[in-house]
Amino acid sequence: MIKRLKYEEVDWQKYQNCLEQSEQYIFFAEKKYLDLLLHQNWEILVDNDxxxxxxxxLAKKWGFTFVVMPLQTQxxxxxxxxxxxxxNESFLKFFQQHYKVFYYAFNAKNEFTILLKTRKNYKLFAEDYESIKKKYSIHRRRNVRITNALRDKIKFTEAENLNHCESFFTENVIGFSNFSLKKRAFENMKNFLSQxxxxxxxxxxxxxxASQAYLIESENEDFLVNFINDKKFSKxxxxxxxxxxxxxxNIEKKDFNFHGSNISEIAEFYRRFGATEENYSFVENSKIQLLKSYFIRQ
Incomplete structure (x- = not known):
C-alpha cells in the first residue's frame, strides 16, 4: 500500500537502504542532495515498509503548494x-490524485504502459579512454585535437572555490529564464562544492x-549539471x-551523464562524443492548468 510521508515522518535509514538497493538508483534522489536544494521542503511516497x-x-507560491523539480535536478x-x-503506475496514480503538479520527471528506468511525455538525455558508459575516443565522430576527434598553436594558450584546471567566477556563470549560463534563477543556481553550486x-x-x-564544467559526483556516475562557455571563444x-x-x-572509472538535452543543437553536440540516448517520462501542467486545479473539482 502506498502512503504519503511528510519530511519529519520519514525513516531516513530505510529510505537510504531502499534507494541504494534499487534498480533505478540515481544520485539526485539522495537525501543529502535534496536537502541542500530544498532544505525540508520535500516528502516521499512509500510502498509498504x-x-x-x-x-x-515541493514549492510554495502565492499561498499554493505544488510539485516542481528543483533546479539542476533532471x-x-x-x-x-x-x-x-x-x-510505477500505482505510484503515478497516487501521485496525481494527491498533489498539484507543475513539473515532475521520473527516471529513465521507470517504465509505463501509460503514454507519458518524454525528454532525452545522453550518457557515456565507463570504458577506457581510447575506446571512448574511437566512438567520437570524425568532426569531434578533429575538434579535441590540441594543436601546437593552441597548446601554449590553454590551461585545464580544477577550481578550488567559486569566488572568482560568479559573473562568468551568470553572464554565460543558459537554461534559466531570469537573473534570480541564475543567481540561485550559482549559490547551489557553491553549497555543493562546500560539501x-x-x-x-x-x-x-x-x-x-573560457569554459567551466560543473560535475555532481556520485560513486559510479558524474552529472554535468552546468556547462558554461563564453561564446567569444567558440572558434x-x-x-x-x-x-x-x-x-x-575520469571515464575509465565512472559513467558520464550529460544531463540533457532536448535542444537539438546541444543533443547533437553530445551525440558526437558517441553518447547513448535515453528517455525519461515526465508529468507537466501549465500555470493556468495548475491554478484551475485549485478551484475546479476534477
Missing part, C-alpha cells in the same frame, strides 16, 4: 528493487576563463576540449 520510494519536491521517480510498470559533492573543471584561454572548440580532458581523467 519502504519496498519502494518516490521523493516529492530525474527523480520511483525507486524499487525491480522496476515494474504495475508498481564535497561537486567538482568544477575550468579551461583558460590566454589567462582568461577554438574549447567546449569540446574541456569535456575530452575530463574523459581522459
Amino acid at each position: 519502504y519496498e519502494a520510494v518516490m521523493p516529492i519536491p 530525474q527523480l521517480g520511483v525507486f524499487s528493487e525491480k522496476d515494474t510498470q504495475e508498481l 564535497n559533492l561537486l567538482k568544477v573543471y575550468e579551461l583558460y584561454f590566454e589567462g582568461e576563463l 577554438y572548440n574549447l567546449s569540446s576540449i574541456i569535456l575530452d580532458q575530463i574523459f581522459r581523467k
